[in-house]
Amino acid sequence: DIQMTQSPSSLSASVGDRVTITCRASHSITTYLNWYQQKPGKAPNLLIYAASSLQSGVPSRFSGSGSGTDFTLTISSLQPEDFATFYCQQSYSGYTFGQGTKLEIK
Amino acid sequence: EVQLVQSGGEVKKPGESLKISCKGSGYNFSNYWIGWVRQMPGKGLEWMGIIHPGGSQTRYSPSFQGQVIISADKSMSTAYLQWSSLKASDTAMYYCARRGPGDHGGSDYWGQGALVTVSS
Numbered sequence: 013d014i015q016m017t018q019s020p021s022s023l024s025a026s027v028g029d030r031v032t033i034t035c036r037a038s039h040s041i042t043t044y045l046n047w048y049q050q051k052p053g054k055a056p057n058l059l060i061y062a063a064s065s066l067q068s069g070v071p072s073r074f075s076g077s078g079s080g081t082d083f084t085l086t087i088s089s090l091q092p093e094d095f096a097t098f099y100c101q102q103s104y105s106g107y108t109f110g111q112g113t114k115l116e117i118k
Numbered sequence: 119e120v121q122l123v124q125s126g127g128e129v130k131k132p133g134e135s136l137k138i139s140c141k142g143s144g145y146n147f148s149n150y151w152i153g154w155v156r157q158m159p160g161k162g163l164e165w166m167g168i169i170h171p172g173g174s175q176t177r178y179s180p181s182f183q184g185q186v187i188i189s190a191d192k193s194m195s196t197a198y199l200q201w202s203s204l205k206a207s208d209t210a211m212y213y214c215a216r217r218g219p220g221d222h223g224g225s226d227y228w229g230q231g232a233l234v235t236v237s238s
Contacts, residue, residue, distance in 0.1 A: 013180065043222065044222055046222075046224030046225075047224075048163075048224070048225075050163075055213055055215075055228035055229065055230060055231055056155075056163065056213070056215075056225075056228060057228075058218070058224045058225060058226050060224075061218065061220075061222055061223060061224040061226075062220070062222035063222075065222075067224070067226065097162075099162065099163055101163075101165070101224065103222060103223070103224065106165070106177065106179060107153065107165040107168070107179075108165060109155075109162060109163040109164065109165060110162075111162050112162040112163070
């Protein structure tokens with residue numbers, strides 16, 4: 013099984029901040045890496061697929077990078093609606109989610 | 119408009135069986151894999167398995183193999199997740215999600231979720 017480890021597990025930030033979340037795979041997954049945002053009581057929403065491709069309708073302040081085992085999700089300037097939990101997911105061999113990163117308002 | 123609409127929440131007793139559904143519309147249901155994701159109360163997302171409705175190929179996470187059955191009826195544009203004998207630890211929100219197009223496709227459309235509560 014491929015394990016996915018996100019860091020940090022939680023993060024406090026302010027509106028306007030630049031935020032980076034990291035995801036590490038236990039084996040190389042090339043660019044088979046997706047990022048989701050989940051708000052309380054809602055289904056997850058796809059933000060980034062294939063490590064760096066922005067899903068249609070997602071604001072351009074969200075970006076993804078990385079390949080192999082190390083990946084990042086960056087939010088360039090936090091907006092009030094961005095506070096949520098973020099998950100990475102590998103789709104290289106089956107599918108595995110990271111444990112999540114909760115982004116809270118400072 | 120692509121939509122996945124799941125069946126409603128369920129309250130069951132341990133040992134009972136259950137089958138929940140996920141109906142797709144607005145696209146060719148047969149052509150896209152549908153996956154199931156568990157989210158236990160206050161916890162993260164867990165991928166359970168996936169099915170291709172067109173050919174009924176199914177793949178399970180090792181953690182869920184033998185614990186649930188995933189099926190689909192392409193004529194009804196509906197995927198299913200079922201248990202033969204529920205346990206209290208099956209209490210969770212269950213989401214279905216469409217695997218998007220392309221080789222790297224993430225899950226681009228999700229159902230609204232179905233809360234399953236198992237309690238004596």
